[in-house]
Amino acid sequence: xxxxxxxxxxxxxxxxxxxxxxxxxxxxxxxxxxxxxxxxxxxxxxxxxxxxxxxxxxxxxxxxxxxxxxxxxxxxxxxxxxxxxxxxxxxxxxxxxxxxxxxxxxxxxxxxxxxxxxxxxxxxxxxxxxxxxxxxxxxxxxxxxxxxxxxxxxxxxxxxxxxxxxxxxxxxxxxxxxxxxxxxxxxxxxxxxxxxxxxxxxxxxxxxxxxxxxxxxxxxxxxxxxxxxxxxxxxxxxxxxxxxxxxxxxxxxxxxxxxxxxxxxxxxxxxxxxxxxxxxxxxxxxxxxxxxxxxxxxxxxxxxxxxxxxxxxxxxxxxxxxxxxxxxxxxxxxxxxxxxxxxxxxxxxxxxxxxxxxxxxxxxxxxxxxxxxxxxxxxxxxxxxxxxxxxxxxxxxxxxxxxxxxxx
Amino acid sequence: xxxxxxxxxxxxxxxxxxxxxxxxxxxxxxxxxxxxxxxxxxxxxxxxxxxxxxxxxxxxxxxxxxxxxxxxxxxxxxxxxxxxxxxxxxxxxxxxxxxxxxxxxxxxxxxxxxxxxxxxxxxxxxxxxxxxxxxxxxxxxxxxxxxxxxxxxxxxxxxxxxxxxxxxxxxxxxxxxxxxxxxxxxxxxxxxxxxxxxxxxxxxxxxxxxxxxxxxxxxxxxxxxxxxxxxxxxxxxxxxxxxxxxxxxxxxxxxxxxxxxxxxxxxxxxxxxxxxxxxxxxxxxxxxxxxxxxxxxxxxxxxxxxxxxxxxxxxxxxxxxxxxxxxxxxxxxxxxxxxxxxxxxxxxxxxxxxxxxxxxxxxxxxxxxxxxxxxxxxxxxxxxxxxxxxxxxxxxxxxxxxxxxxxxxxxxxxxxxxxxxxxxxxxxxxxxxxxxxxxxxxxxxxxxxxxxxxxxxxxxxxxxxxxxxxxxxxxxxxxxxxxxxxxxxxxxxxxxxxxxxxxxxxxxxxxxxxxxxxxx
Numbered sequence: 001x002x003x004x005x006x007x008x009x010x011x012x013x014x015x016x017x018x019x020x021x022x023x024x025x026x027x028x029x030x031x032x033x034x035x036x037x038x039x040x041x042x043x044x045x046x047x048x049x050x051x052x053x054x055x056x057x058x059x060x061x062x063x064x065x066x067x068x069x070x071x072x073x074x075x076x077x078x079x080x081x082x083x084x085x086x087x088x089x090x091x092x093x094x095x096x097x098x099x100x101x102x103x104x105x106x107x108x109x110x111x112x113x114x115x116x117x118x119x120x121x122x123x124x125x126x127x128x129x130x131x132x133x134x135x136x137x138x139x140x141x142x143x144x145x146x147x148x149x150x151x152x153x154x155x156x157x158x159x160x161x162x163x164x165x166x167x168x169x170x171x172x173x174x175x176x177x178x179x180x181x182x183x184x185x186x187x188x189x190x191x192x193x194x195x196x197x198x199x200x201x202x203x204x205x206x207x208x209x210x211x212x213x214x215x216x217x218x219x220x221x222x223x224x225x226x227x228x229x230x231x232x233x234x235x236x237x238x239x240x241x242x243x244x245x246x247x248x249x250x251x252x253x254x255x256x257x258x259x260x261x262x263x264x265x266x267x268x269x270x271x272x273x274x275x276x277x278x279x280x281x282x283x284x285x286x287x288x289x290x291x292x293x294x295x296x297x298x299x300x301x302x303x304x305x306x307x308x309x310x311x312x313x314x315x316x317x318x319x320x321x322x323x324x325x326x327x328x329x330x331x332x333x334x335x336x337x338x339x340x341x342x343x344x345x346x347x348x349x350x351x352x353x354x355x356x357x358x359x360x361x362x363x364x365x366x367x368x369x370x371x372x373x374x375x376x377x378x379x380x381x382x383x384x385x386x387x388x389x390x391x392x393x394x395x396x397x398x399x400x401x402x403x404x405x406x407x408x
Numbered sequence: 409x410x411x412x413x414x415x416x417x418x419x420x421x422x423x424x425x426x427x428x429x430x431x432x433x434x435x436x437x438x439x440x441x442x443x444x445x446x447x448x449x450x451x452x453x454x455x456x457x458x459x460x461x462x463x464x465x466x467x468x469x470x471x472x473x474x475x476x477x478x479x480x481x482x483x484x485x486x487x488x489x490x491x492x493x494x495x496x497x498x499x500x501x502x503x504x505x506x507x508x509x510x511x512x513x514x515x516x517x518x519x520x521x522x523x524x525x526x527x528x529x530x531x532x533x534x535x536x537x538x539x540x541x542x543x544x545x546x547x548x549x550x551x552x553x554x555x556x557x558x559x560x561x562x563x564x565x566x567x568x569x570x571x572x573x574x575x576x577x578x579x580x581x582x583x584x585x586x587x588x589x590x591x592x593x594x595x596x597x598x599x600x601x602x603x604x605x606x607x608x609x610x611x612x613x614x615x616x617x618x619x620x621x622x623x624x625x626x627x628x629x630x631x632x633x634x635x636x637x638x639x640x641x642x643x644x645x646x647x648x649x650x651x652x653x654x655x656x657x658x659x660x661x662x663x664x665x666x667x668x669x670x671x672x673x674x675x676x677x678x679x680x681x682x683x684x685x686x687x688x689x690x691x692x693x694x695x696x697x698x699x700x701x702x703x704x705x706x707x708x709x710x711x712x713x714x715x716x717x718x719x720x721x722x723x724x725x726x727x728x729x730x731x732x733x734x735x736x737x738x739x740x741x742x743x744x745x746x747x748x749x750x751x752x753x754x755x756x757x758x759x760x761x762x763x764x765x766x767x768x769x770x771x772x773x774x775x776x777x778x779x780x781x782x783x784x785x786x787x788x789x790x791x792x793x794x795x796x797x798x799x800x801x802x803x804x805x806x807x808x809x810x811x812x813x814x815x816x817x818x819x820x821x822x823x824x825x826x827x828x829x830x831x832x833x834x835x836x837x838x839x840x841x842x843x844x845x846x847x848x849x850x851x852x853x854x855x856x857x858x859x860x861x862x863x864x865x866x867x868x869x870x871x872x873x874x875x876x877x878x879x880x881x882x883x884x885x886x887x888x889x890x891x892x893x894x895x896x897x898x899x900x901x902x903x904x905x906x907x908x909x910x911x912x913x914x915x916x917x918x919x920x921x922x923x924x925x926x927x928x
Binding site: 313325327328330334336337338339340341342343344350352355 | 859
């Protein structure tokens with residue numbers, strides 16, 4: 001089987017060969033086989049694939065190595081939250097769960113819808129299980145007023161994979177957060193969120209990484225009934241860091257808000273990718289992504305609204321991406337895309353790129369504020385808009401952004 | 409079906425198209441007039457043709473080259489392109505879908521047997537004369553168009569300015585080029601590229617393939633191997649070309665591909681405005697059109713390039729029509745040069761076309777104005793690339809896509825700002841309108857920015873850019889919508905009114921369209 005897979009991936013590099021070897025060590029399972037094949041069809045994504053043209057994993061990840069960097073502190077960890085901790089070799093989870101949260105720790109992998117669209121998600125689902133880690137972590141939520149579920153990814157090692165599936169039943173509400181703290185040479189996680197009628201969810205994603213780490217966090221979100229989904233991400237990048245969300249409005253009148261901010265320093269790369277399918281009538285999507293990039297950093301935004309014929313009628317969707325290039329040497333790539341087959345819809349998209357406004361800087365400096373502080377303040381104000389939706393975690397994210405700006 | 413391209417929601421059923429109420433009735437009417445049943449240029453001309461053997465091989469290329477009595481270097485150039493083409497794959501990233509093309513199933517050369525130049529109007533084959541008459545060109549103008557010796561002067565004196573010099577390309581050859589003598593007086597070279605290869609080999613050699621290299625892309629490489637004719641323009645230093653130049657492309661023969669190559673060079677401080685029009689007969693088979701257009705603007709030069717593309721779009725059910733795979737690129741090589749593309753796209757079954765500007769010179773300017781209307785089963789994937797390399801380079805993209813019937817219309821554009829492009833500036837606005845519930849409108853804008861002091865705006869900040877202009881127009885008592893239309897459409901309107909040929913009427917009707925009710 002592994003030989004066949006090697007043939008499937010064209011010119012496999014060391015990392016791909018190591019991934020095939022890891023797969024070969026897993027117990028045989030037809031579901032795992034399908035998942036790994038979905039990955040092997042493309043191998044590690046390269047710039048030749050349209051969806052990865054600016055984030056080339058094959059080039060960045062030559063081999064699975066320990067990066068030699070430590071995990072960052074986790075600002076979202078809290079005693080009040082129910083913490084699930086993943087590391088390359090281990091998994092810890094709270095044993096006492098409140099009523100309304102049902103946990104199923106499955107050793108084996110489960111089938112993943114649209115696995116072909118998310119090669120790194122399929123890989124995560126195929127390789128998540130080990131002696132110490134679950135193949136699939138499944139959580140069912142049936143109540144409101146629950147403590148936040150927090151998933152933290154840290155610890156040092158060569159590679160870390162995770163697969164989590166969360167179903168929020170009709171009328172239930174959930175706050176969830178994910179922290180990607182670095183430490184692993186390669187990390188890939190896949191989260192599936194399914195919101196049923198009237199369910200509500202607020203998800204926050206925090207990502208930090210170093211210049212020898214590559215990571216991809218893939219979220220597959222399905223909205224049914226009149227559910228409401230809110231997502232706020234803050235990414236600081238890594239050698240390559242990609243936060244990807246693929247959301248489907250499956251039933252009428254669902255609402256999604258997806259905001260993100262990226263702050264990227266030298267030698268780092270942050271990619272915010274979203275794909276929204278308006279598969280039901282009268283659904284609403286609001287999306288705001290803001291970025292600020294320093295010399296030697298790369299920010300990527302790819303957004304797509306797909307509005308199918310008839311099903312997508314009366315869609316109301318808006319996508320904005322605004323980026324600041326704080327210094328010469330900063331790079332920003334953007335692609336806000338629309339694919340529309342329904343005629344009675346509103347789909348707006350906007351994209352701007354530029355430097356801080358000279359007039360505003362001048363105004364602040366003439367008030368006696370040093371240029372460095374003025375720049376940090378203006379950038380923070382610019383970024384803050386995208387973090388507003390993070391609920392109780394908003395201030396923590398803002399604080400993190402402001403610390404980064406003060407240090408850079 | 410073995411297909412290229414990737415649209416996943418093609419319309420296959422026969423449901424009637426419903427148009428929502430908020431769409432302007434005039435717009436619906438204007439789009440309807442462009443439907444294939446109203447295609448007025450769809451007749452064919454029965455004339456004896458000289459054809460290359462069917463199919464594509466080195467022999468075909470040698471045949472074409474020999475027909476044109478080309479120098480050895482050009483044959484080598486073609487053969488090198490052909491070798492390269494054999495190793496290339498047809499691109500599939502565009503949002504168009506069509507059955508796999510059998511490149512051996514086309515004729516790569518077709519020319520009227522009677523030759524290309526005529527001494528007297530009596531020698532002009534009746535069929536060709538009628539073709540131009542039917543296309544709505546007045547007889548005197550047709551005389552001019554057909555290049556009957558002496559007619560140019562007569563027509564020149566008879567007609568008031570502005571005059572338009574025309575190069576008429578009939579299938580694979582240029583049948584006539586008008587006003588050559590008068591243009592020569594100004595130093596402007598305007599002739600078919602086949603003639604230019606003989607008369608100005610140094611100029612052709614110097615510039616051919618420098619903007620669109622032989623190996624640029626699948627279709628451009630195919631063109632480099634088999635290009636048959638096209639127009640060559642050279643405007644010398646400091647000359648403002650005294651009249652509009654124009655090429656009229658007509659595809660006539662069955663199962664042929666047209667592969668024209670146009671090369672326009674504007675030397676320092678020169679100016680030229682060039683118009684291009686295309687029509688083809690209604691045929692059930694798909695015909696292939698893979699053209700290459702190269703523009704070179706040296707220091708302070710300006711090239712204005714306008715296209716009215718009205719190739720046969722195929723019938724309502726998608727039968728027949730032209731596959732239009734075109735590579736158009738302008739190189740603003742000198743400082744302060746300017747290239748401006750304007751296109752009105754109404755024809756072709758499949759369009760794959762991205763007129764681009766390489767803004768190499770400091771302070772150079774690139775512009776792209778486009779109206780693309782698709783009907784029936786047409787598919788258009790069109791847009792532009794603005795590559796900012798020089799300092800303080802500026803570009804502007806205005807694109808309007810209108811989809812009706814069961815068609816798909818995609819805007820695809822790239823704005824790229826290189827590290828050395830200090831203070832580059834771009835403004836992009838693209839609107840799409842869907843007329844009816846069975847069509848698709850798509851937008852794929854790419855932005856690659858490597859300069860902190862670049863200012864790039866896409867759509868969202870329309871008002872920010874034109875605030876002052878808008879305020880000025882509005883304070884004169886003009887309503888907001890009208891003011892925006894005035895500011896955005898002003899240029900397009902101007903160009904369309906200048907169009908000299910039969911399609912001007914159709915193009916003008918496009919002006920009536922309103923984008924009220926647009927989707928994004």
